[in-house]
Amino acid sequence: MPSSDPKTPEEAKPSFDDPASKEAIESLNSTKTLEETDQTNTPMTGNQEEEEEEEEGECGFCLFMKGGGCKDAFVAWEDCIKQVEEKNEDIVEKCFEITSALKLCMEAHGDYYEPILRAEKAAEQEAVKQLEKEKEEEAAAAAQKSESNEEEK
Secondary structure, three states: OOOOOOOOOOOOOOOOOOHHHHHHHHHHHOOOOHHHHOOOOOOOOHHHHHHHHHHHOOOHHHHHHHHOOOHHHHHHHHHHHHHHHHHOOOHHHHHHHHHHHHHHHHHHOHHHHHHHHHHHHHHHHHHHHHHHHHHHHHHHHHHHHHHHHHHHO
């Protein structure tokens, strides 16, 4: 389906150098929660104080992820990662299902998580390009080795 935005090509191929991807990633690092931007002096309950203490040391990415509809899935993913790292286990193997659930949730809430999904797609495309380049280099090296073996005969 053609894009209605004249600035967006139909088959955009984002990369890490894509200004839109860079902007999305940078905006995540500067994301502020409502609590951080709210200038009112409303008294906090015990739970609110605990949540604020918990959020004070968190990165912009974590705050962004918890600000959308996938907070529970993200917290479960974070917990899984922490447990696996403590036990020095394989993250991919141990957290595969939780990671899949988080990704499905993010896709279902794409309006909010679109910058992350876009950055993830760009990273995936960049990894595929790098893998293809490495395969081409290996094939060229093998062909060169084969040619030099032929010349020696």
